[in-house]
Amino acid sequence: PDDVLLQQILRELDRDLIRIRTDAISVEEATQFVTSPTNGAISLFIGTTRDNFRGKKVMQLEYEAYEEMAAKELHRLCHRIRAKHPSIDRIAIMHRLGVVPVTYASVVIATSSPHRQDAMAATQFAIDELKRTVPIFKKEVYEDGTTSWKENAECCRHSK
Amino acid sequence: PDDVLLQQILRELDRDLIRIRTDAISVEEATQFVTSPTNGAISLFIGTTRDNFRGKKVMQLEYEAYEEMAAKELHRLCHRIRAKHPSIDRIAIMHRLGVVPVTYASVVIATSSPHRQDAMAATQFAIDELKRTVPIFKKEVYEDGTTSWKENAECCRHSK
Amino acid sequence: MDAGTVTCRLLFFAKARELIGRSEQSVQLPRTINTKELEALLFGELAPELGPIRSSCVIAVGQEYVLPDQQLTLSPGIEVAVIPPLSGG
């Protein structure tokens, strides 16, 4: 069964763009990647750095990842998206690492499909599951120089 | 009550970008408009011209609008989005008119909010309601030169 | 001009515009009228070419959709639009 999964994942590779990098994310590139003549709908989610958390001023976020495993988990996620929403054509998931200043994107997810319901549901599922399963970590850096490692509400560690 | 509504709409104007034009739509511009330091989430929907409809090859779409009324309906829609999702910060809705070739965007909706659930729900509501209420019309132009005026499934004309 | 009528701008869009061959015309309409009477006038005397699509069209007056049983007061120059099924997006 692992071999079968691997074969499927390999077949899907040219329709998935996975990128985990310190460079600024290009929304335009993600959009271009998922655009194709057979699709009528593109759904995008962009996560950006907010300047506040519970009243504290946030200066920037700092991301790190278990990079190889995160890439594998994202490919696995693409596979799960396609299993759940077979009409999805292209998927682009880009996550930035290192310092992400306020207003800049840390994550962009783009999906395309012939009709809009599938792309919108897929993008929503993708960000929910990315937060729950992909080994990426962020630290908030506050105005006073203190920092705090964050924990996604979706992350199910404590309930194990 | 109409005056109160008008006042509210006017106050919201600087947070809403409504554009109905024949120019190509810039996803980048919509994204920039909704980006702000207090938001952590941007949700985008892009509707593009598909190359097929029920097995027929589509060459292009041609859009026309009751432009002034469409702009009013879109401002009213922004107001309804904010009533339903008070945490929504910025809203950009751009609709292209005239010829929209295959793979090009006819509509882009972008919303931003502190947390992602609101932006994603707002963008979904916005495209559903745009299709249901805004006087814009599209004609499919097929390979053989025939054309067909379309009707959105959401459009409730027949049930009146 | 009849005291009981006003000059309105009658607008046609999409398939309605194509069927009737123009996008706008000037018409005299009663100052007060209800939706059913207005529809009867439009699709009967004024634009019988629209008969085939009557059931799928709605009317907007002053750039607002009218309700099926609305009592309307028309002002001079107001836009009365025949709106075929929407297909934006």
Place this chain on the structure above:
Amino acid sequence: MDAGTVTCRLLFFAKARELIGRSEQSVQLPRTINTKELEALLFGELAPELGPIRSSCVIAVGQEYVLPDQQLTLSPGIEVAVIPPLSGG
């Protein structure tokens, strides 16, 4: 090298990396071990500095999350990672 043990790469991320002051170390681990035993080794002998965050961490072996009661077979050079709460996105 003990026939019953293999040399593994022990990896630390985020808060675990900060607490322990390094991102990686080499360790000898039993070739076969279950999740509970592995956790006891990691958070007990090998990295007691991680005690305070033990309950919020999970382990990945060979770049896959392990189940709470999994029987594991470790191969030489395999990555054993201590993964604190996820906060991507």
